[in-house]
Amino acid sequence: MSMESYPQSRLSIFLESDLYYRFRTSRITVSAAIVTALILLAALLAPWIAPHTPFDVTTLSLWDSELPPVWVEGGDPRFVLGTDNQGRDVLSAILYGSRISLFVGFVSVAFAMVIGIVIGLISGYFGGAIDAFFMRIADVMLSFPTILVALLVSGIARGALPREMHDSAALVVLVFAITITTWVQYARTVRSSTMVERSREYVYAAQLVGRQPFAILFSHILPNVMGPVLVIATINLAMAILIEATLSFLGVGMPPTNPSLGTLIRVGNEYLFSGVWWVVIFPSLTLVVLVLAVNLLGDWLRDALNPKLR
Amino acid sequence: MIAFVLRRLIQSVLVMLAVALIAFTMFRFVGDPVNSMLPENASSEQRTQLSEQLGLDRPVIVQFARFVTGAVQGDFGISYRNKRPVAEMIAERLPATLELVLAAAVFALSLGVPMGIYTALHPKGVISNLLQTVSLIGISVPTFVTGILLILVFSVWLNWLPSFGRGDTVQLGWWSTGFLTWTGLKSLVLPAVMLGLFQITLIMRLVRAEMMEVLRSDFVRFARARGLTNGAVHFGHALGNTLMPVITIVGLQLGSMIAFAIITETVFQWPGMGLLFIQAVSFADIPVMSAYLVMVALMFVAINMIVDLLYFAIDPRMSASA
Amino acid sequence: MTLAYVPQTLLSVRDLSICFDTRYGPLRAVDGITFDLAPGEILGMVGESGAGKSLTGAAITGLLERPGRIDRGEIHFEGQRIDTLGKDEMRRLRGRKIGAIFQDPLTSLNPLMTVGQQLIQTIRTHLPLNRDAARTRAIDLLMEVGIPAPDARVDQYPHEFSGGMRQRVVIALALCANPALVIADEPTTALDVSIQSQILELLRKMCRDHGAAVILVTHDMGVIAETADRVAVMYSGRIVEIGSVEKVFKDPRHPYTAGLMQSIPRIGSNAHRLAQIEGAMPRLTALPDGCAFNLRCPRAMDICYRQKPKSQALGDGQVACHLFQEELA
Numbered sequence: 025m026s027m028e029s030y031p032q033s034r035l036s037i038f039l040e041s042d043l044y045y046r047f048r049t050s051r052i053t054v055s056a057a058i059v060t061a062l063i064l065l066a067a068l069l070a071p072w073i074a075p076h077t078p079f080d081v082t083t084l085s086l087w088d089s090e091l092p093p094v095w096v097e098g099g100d101p102r103f104v105l106g107t108d109n110q111g112r113d114v115l116s117a118i119l120y121g122s123r124i125s126l127f128v129g130f131v132s133v134a135f136a137m138v139i140g141i142v143i144g145l146i147s148g149y150f151g152g153a154i155d156a157f158f159m160r161i162a163d164v165m166l167s168f169p170t171i172l173v174a175l176l177v178s179g180i181a182r183g184a185l186p187r188e189m190h191d192s193a194a195l196v197v198l199v200f201a202i203t204i205t206t207w208v209q210y211a212r213t214v215r216s217s218t219m220v221e222r223s224r225e226y227v228y229a230a231q232l233v234g235r236q237p238f239a240i241l242f243s244h245i246l247p248n249v250m251g252p253v254l255v256i257a258t259i260n261l262a263m264a265i266l267i268e269a270t271l272s273f274l275g276v277g278m279p280p281t282n283p284s285l286g287t288l289i290r291v292g293n294e295y296l297f298s299g300v301w302w303v304v305i306f307p308s309l310t311l312v313v314l315v316l317a318v319n320l321l322g323d324w325l326r327d328a329l330n331p332k333l334r
Numbered sequence: 335m336i337a338f339v340l341r342r343l344i345q346s347v348l349v350m351l352a353v354a355l356i357a358f359t360m361f362r363f364v365g366d367p368v369n370s371m372l373p374e375n376a377s378s379e380q381r382t383q384l385s386e387q388l389g390l391d392r393p394v395i396v397q398f399a400r401f402v403t404g405a406v407q408g409d410f411g412i413s414y415r416n417k418r419p420v421a422e423m424i425a426e427r428l429p430a431t432l433e434l435v436l437a438a439a440v441f442a443l444s445l446g447v448p449m450g451i452y453t454a455l456h457p458k459g460v461i462s463n464l465l466q467t468v469s470l471i472g473i474s475v476p477t478f479v480t481g482i483l484l485i486l487v488f489s490v491w492l493n494w495l496p497s498f499g500r501g502d503t504v505q506l507g508w509w510s511t512g513f514l515t516w517t518g519l520k521s522l523v524l525p526a527v528m529l530g531l532f533q534i535t536l537i538m539r540l541v542r543a544e545m546m547e548v549l550r551s552d553f554v555r556f557a558r559a560r561g562l563t564n565g566a567v568h569f570g571h572a573l574g575n576t577l578m579p580v581i582t583i584v585g586l587q588l589g590s591m592i593a594f595a596i597i598t599e600t601v602f603q604w605p606g607m608g609l610l611f612i613q614a615v616s617f618a619d620i621p622v623m624s625a626y627l628v629m630v631a632l633m634f635v636a637i638n639m640i641v642d643l644l645y646f647a648i649d650p651r652m653s654a655s656a
Numbered sequence: 657m658t659l660a661y662v663p664q665t666l667l668s669v670r671d672l673s674i675c676f677d678t679r680y681g682p683l684r685a686v687d688g689i690t691f692d693l694a695p696g697e698i699l700g701m702v703g704e705s706g707a708g709k710s711l712t713g714a715a716i717t718g719l720l721e722r723p724g725r726i727d728r729g730e731i732h733f734e735g736q737r738i739d740t741l742g743k744d745e746m747r748r749l750r751g752r753k754i755g756a757i758f759q760d761p762l763t764s765l766n767p768l769m770t771v772g773q774q775l776i777q778t779i780r781t782h783l784p785l786n787r788d789a790a791r792t793r794a795i796d797l798l799m800e801v802g803i804p805a806p807d808a809r810v811d812q813y814p815h816e817f818s819g820g821m822r823q824r825v826v827i828a829l830a831l832c833a834n835p836a837l838v839i840a841d842e843p844t845t846a847l848d849v850s851i852q853s854q855i856l857e858l859l860r861k862m863c864r865d866h867g868a869a870v871i872l873v874t875h876d877m878g879v880i881a882e883t884a885d886r887v888a889v890m891y892s893g894r895i896v897e898i899g900s901v902e903k904v905f906k907d908p909r910h911p912y913t914a915g916l917m918q919s920i921p922r923i924g925s926n927a928h929r930l931a932q933i934e935g936a937m938p939r940l941t942a943l944p945d946g947c948a949f950n951l952r953c954p955r956a957m958d959i960c961y962r963q964k965p966k967s968q969a970l971g972d973g974q975v976a977c978h979l980f981q982e983e984l985a
Contacts, residue, residue, distance in 0.1 A: 164352060167634060169590040171597075179615035179623050180360055266476050273478045274600055276615050286476075293482055293601075297490060308479045316474035323470075552763035559717055559758075560778045560829060561751025570777070574768045650813045651767055 056320035063314050067122040074116040075102070093302050106302040109295060114303060117288055118310050124284040125311070128195070129265040132202035133257055136264075139203065140210025141253065145242065147211065148218025155215070162208045170205040174267050177201035178276050191279040198277055202264050209256050217249045258322035262315050269311055285311045335646070342642055346635045351402075353631040357624035358401045361411070362394075410625035415617050420625045424607060428629075429509045430500055431606035434598065435591045437522050438529035443584065446534040450541025451576075454549065455568060465538070472535035477594060481528040481601035488524060496521050498603035525602045529594060533587055540583055545576040578649060585641030589634040665732075666869050667693040667716070667837055672729035672739075674711050674720065674893075676940075683940040685724065686711050687893040690967060695836065698863065698870040700884030700901070702877060702916075704937050707890040709873040713839040715739070716871070717756050718746035734836065752782040755830035755868070757859075759842040761822035765814035771798075771825050772810035775832060782833035797828040800865075801858060820851035827855075827862060834866055841873045856883045877920055881905060886973075889913050892937055892948035899973020909975045911953045947978065955979060 066073065089111040092099045099106065105114040147155045165173060181197040221227065221244060230240045271277035272286030273293075280291055285307045292303030372380060385391060389400055404410065410420035453462040489497035501517030503510040512518030548554060549572055557567045596608030603609070607626060614622035674686035686708040693699050701709045714720045716731055718741070731739040738749065750756070758764050766774060775794035779785060785793065791810070798806035801824040814822060823843065830838055840859060844852040860883055863870050872884055880887050880901060887905075888898040889912065897910040908914040915933040935952040944950055950960040959978050967976040 164349070167349075167589075167638070168631075169593040172593040172630065175596070175611070175615055176623070176627065179618065179620075182615065183360075183618040183620055183623075262474065269476050270478060270597060273476075274597065274612050274615075276612070289479065289482070296482065296486065301486070304482060308482070312471070312475050312479065315476070316471060319470060319474050552758060552760060553766045555719065556756070556758055556764040556826070556829075557766070558719060558747075559750055559756035560781070561747050561749070561833075562778065562781055563747070566777060566781065571766050571769070575766070578768075649768070651815050 052320060053324040056317040056324075059313060060317040060321060063122060063310070063317070064126065066119060067126050070116075070119040070123050074113075074119045075104075076113040076116040090300055105306050108291065108303045109300070114306055117283065118285070118307055121283050121285040121288050121307060122310060122314070124195070124278060124282070125265055125268060125286070125314070128198050128202065128268045128284065129261050132199045132206065132264045132268075133261050135199065135203040136206040136260065137210050137253065137257055140207035141214050141246075141249075143207065144211040144214025145218050145245070148215040149222055151219070158211065159215075162211060165205070165208050170263065171267060171270060173205040174201040174271060175274075175276065177204055178271060182276070191281060194278050194282070198268055198271060201271070202267050205267070206260050206264065209260070210253055213252050213256065214245070214249050217245050221245050221248075255322065255326045258318060258325055262318040262322065265311075265315055265318070338646065339643070342639055346639055349635055350628075350631060353628060354402050354405060355398070357405075357627045358398050360627075361401065361620055361624040362390075362397060405625075405628055410628070411621040413614075413622050414619045415614070415622075420621045423610060423622065424625055424629060425508065426510075427605055427607045427610050429511060430604060431592065431595050431599070431608060433512055434522065434525055434529060434595055434604060434606060435588065437526035438533065438591055438598075439584075439588060441526055441530035442533035442537055445530075446537030447541055447577075447580075449534070450538040451545060451573070453538065454542045454545035454576075457546065469535040469538055472531065477528065477532050477597050478601055480531055481524075481598060484524050484528055485601070495524050497524065500605055525598045525604050528601065529591060529598045532594065533591060536587065537580075537584065541576060541580055544579055545572060548572045548575045551575075578645070581648075582641050582645060585637050585644075589630075589637050592630060592633055664694060665692045666695045666697075666734065667871075668730075668732040669712075669716070670730045670732075672712065672715060672731065673727040674708070674715055674724055675727040677723045677725070680941060682727070684727070684943075685893050685940060686715075688729070689888075689890075689893075689895045691888055691895060691898055693837070693869050693871065696864070696867055696869055697886065698860065698872060698884045700880035700887040701871060701873045701890060702875065702880050702887060703890035704875060706937060706940075708893040709875075709890050710841050712890075713756070713841050713871060713873055716837075717750055717754055717839060718743075719750075719756075751778060751835065752833045753835050753837065755833075755835035755838040757823075757826055757830045757838065757840040757843045760846045761819060761826050762814070762846075764826050765822060767814055770811050770813055771817070775810070775825075775829060778829055779832050793832070794828075797832055798825070801825070801828045801862065803828075819847055820855060823847060823851075823855050824858060827859060831862055831866055831868065835868055837871070838863060838868050839871045839873070842875070843872075844879060845874070845876070852879070853882065859883065877916060889916070892943065893940075894948065894976060895967065895974070896949070896977065897973065897975050899971065903971065903973065909970065909980060910977045911955050911979075912949050915952075915954075 089107055089109050091103050091107045093106045093114075094101050094104050096106075103113045103115070105118070107113055108117070143158055147158045178197055178201045181193070181200070185193055185197075226244075227240060230236075268277060268284060269286030269289070272284050273290045275290065278284040278287045280287055283291065288307040289304055289311070292300070292305075292307065296304055372384060389397055392400075408421045410424070412418065413420050413423060416423065449465055453465055456462050485497045488495045496517070499521060500512050501519070501521035502515040503512045503518055504514045512522055549568075554567060554572055557571050562570075593608075595604075595606060596612055598604060599606045599609040600612055607629070610622060611626045613619070614626070669692075670690050671688045672686060672690070673684060673688050675682040675684050689708075689712065691699070701712065703709050711720070711724065714724075715726055716733075716738075718738070720726065726739055729739070730737055733749075733754070738746065741749070765771070769777075772791065772794055775797065776787065776790045779790040779793055780787075783790075783793075795806045795810050798810060803809055803821060803824055809817075814825070817825065827843075843859065844855050847855060856879060859870065859872075862868075870884075872879070874880065884901050886899065887901050888895045889904070889910065890896070891912050897904060897908065897913045904913060905917060908917050912933070915931075918931045919933065921930055933952055938944060938948060938951070944961070946959070946961045946963055947953070947956075947965055950956045953960065957978060963978070965976045965978045965981060967974045968980055970980055
């Protein structure tokens with residue numbers, strides 16, 4: 025059987041690769057990908073597909089409060105998943121909430137990745153005192169659990185901002201806090217790759233010719249290191265979503281006026297004992313499914329890219 | 335050996351100083367201590383008086399020194415919110431958190447390690463796959479959701495276990511323990527399970543990965559080639575080598591459990607340091623936050639040190655080369 | 657030391673084939689090898705990396721790991737068929753009747769147990785000795801393999817031994833239950849050249865003293881020349897030539913063997929370039945039709961591209977090459 029037929033297009037190289045093979049033969053991974061895509065889509069289109077706008081106070085009516093889901097007795101087909109104690113539609117709240125959760129997740133991962141890669145490149149390339157400085161910071165940060173650092177950053181931000189701004193700045197503070205806690209892993213991976221490449225001959229050769237070695241490093245190292253970086257990114261995405269949800273649940277994340285899934289869970293938790301279970305359960309389910317899907321995708325990526333398992 | 339210990343001690347002190355620096359910076363420069371401690375209509379003489387009292391007019395280095403010496407003696411200032419000495423507040427709540435973490439750790443280890451070993455030895459079995467799936471779901475479910483579910487099932491529906499507070503405690507010196515009373519123990523169950531559940535999945539995956547790696551190693555192959563029984567190979571040779579790196583990670587996990595206790599304490603209204611910290615964060619009560627930071631750092635550093643020493647003592651390769 | 661009566665052939669391998677199940681289909685890594693081993697005989701298995709030597713050893717000891725599996729063939733040991741034995745029976749055979757030595761002595765020993773503990777455990781698994789008797793035996797073994805001050809060193813950890821010493825311990829471990837067959841897979845490759853011949857000499861001596869036959873797997877012809885009685889040359893999963901070391905070295909029949917002999921550098925020769933066999937062993941996914949050596953063979957004929965050569969008896973050995981086949985199709 026012959027597998028070499030040159031030249032091959034990039035697409036066919038990908039389609040024949042181990043990576044893709046493991047993807048399409050794993051039903052779980054494919055399901056996970058579909059679910060993630062669905063949730064992403066729903067969240068993106070929230071303003072258009074949500075049946076209500078739960079945070080526009082003028083559309084709310086207390087008559088509609090605490091309605092159970094439509095399949096339970098007393099339910100109302102206008103509010104498929106029920107309402108909370110202020111009459112807000114749970115389904116719409118989930119759609120908007122997922123939007124925020126995903127936004128914070130993706131943006132903080134993107135920022136952390138960029139910052140981490142840049143610091144890693146600089147640290148690995150220049151070495152010496154600069155490297156020591158960054159790596160010290162990284163060590164200290166890694167020795168603390170992420171949730172703690174995120175809480176601290178959040179708390180400091182609140183202390184620094186006047187009280188009135190807490191709610192409106194919550195999004196920015198959250199993204200900032202999560203970015204700060206997660207850049208380290210990227211930096212380390214990129215740094216070690218950079219250090220390996222820096223001593224290679226082509227860098228020296230480029231220096232002789234007068235090219236900027238930094239530019240070369242950039243164009244050579246990045247492709248090499250994107251594999252592990254992507255794996256870290258998927259793990260971090262799940263983690264970022266969880267951290268945001270946790271912070272919001274604890275009351276120091278998104279406020280109830282612009283809630284993420286975590287805030288919704290917290291709000292719902294407060295009247296759990298009075299038997300209103302749907303306000304807590306549905307956002308929780310959504311969150312769990314989302315994180316699970318992302319984790320499964322991350323597992324697939326990790327297994328497929330792991331040279332030891334080939 | 336002594337050199338090693340000394341080196342680690344010095345490292346620990348340096349880390350603590352660094353943390354103290356961060357805590358101090360927070361303490362002094364975030365927000366305005368004077369404004370936060372006095373009521374709105376305080377006179378300007380009161381402000382200057384307080385300012386001098388806090389030493390805010392001295393050079394920053396001196397302030398830092400004061401902060402450190404104060405911290406070492408256990409003086410962390412006054413809480414903005416409660417107007418009580420922070421040290422007192424923390425001391426009150428420390429036992430609650432530590433007992434919770436201990437219970438959770440014991441729970442997590444006694445379930446996680448055996449499960450990890452089992453899934454490593456039977457990687458394709460039905461139970462293994464089940465446990466694996468459950469563990470994957472386990473790390474995807476946020477801890478607070480687990481807590482809420484536990485409360486829903488065991489407190490609301492079954493009404494077996496209490497869902498908030500610590501129950502009755504017994505005072506032993508300055509330490510208040512919940513281990514000695516029935517209500518104390520009952521109240522401990524759900525929070526400990528919640529805190530430990532997350533760790534179980536982690537420990538199980540860790541033990542499994544380590545053990546599978548060890549089972550592939552040359553000396554295990556050689557042991558099999560010598561005809562040693564499965565029991566001897568798995569438990570005699572493989573397990574020892576598996577548990578060594580696991581110890582380090584578990585030690586580190588203890589630290590992270592102390593941090594995750596924040597969430598558990600919030601869900602169950604458990605009167606520990608974590609709950610105190612969260613309340614401090616929402617109110618921007620900086621002295622409490624910085625004191626918590628220093629305390630937690632101290633515990634981490636201590637745990638790291640103990641783990642390193644333990645490794646040193648157990649691994650014959652290390653003590654020989656010292 | 658008495659030798660129990662064993663039939664003349666200790667080990668008999670017939671048409672053994674080992675396959676790997678991959679997503680591209682089954683790949684045949686070992687293709688129908690056949691050989692015999694007499695008691696006390698040292699058989700060298702030589703060939704390039706990937707020729708299938710280690711896999712053969714693994715199949716004999718029953719340690720072939722998935723996705724590899726025995727596809728065809730039979731293995732008989734001491735008159736009994738062993739490739740179909742259950743796991744437990746195979747385990748009892750290992751160590752007691754069939755011993756194994758691997759390449760890297762550092763990773764072959766458990767770093768957390770003393771050398772003595774590992775020896776005693778192995779001894780007591782196979783022989784009905786109590787702790788003290790086992791310990792005595794362990795110390796005796798250490799002395800036999802040339803470890804000085806064995807009664808002190810028996811309680812030391814592997815990292816306290818040098819590389820050569822460790823391999824001696826490994827040899828002691830493999831022979832402690834007096835197996836009749838030892839499979840040594842590259843036992844000296846990871847050692848310093850200066851120690852290699854010491855270890856080989858020790859291996860020869862121990863096996864002679866304990867009456868064990870050896871299958872010595874290596875890619876180093878020098879090791880074969882020094883230590884083995886007979887040699888089997890493997891290429892691409894098949895045995896291309898097998899015979900006594902003297903005959904094969906002096907007068908190699910198969911073109912591959914001839915090429916190997918020529919490529920050994922000789923001091924004092926006037927050659928400007930080292931002789932090489934052009935090309936490389938084909939990958940398992942791209943095996944050519946006919947003889948696997950046909951693309952590199954200087955004496956290839958038409959039939960070599962169409963038909964695989966069968967192994968033919970020639971003198972007191974065997975050759976698998978169309979040059980020596982009686983019938984030409």
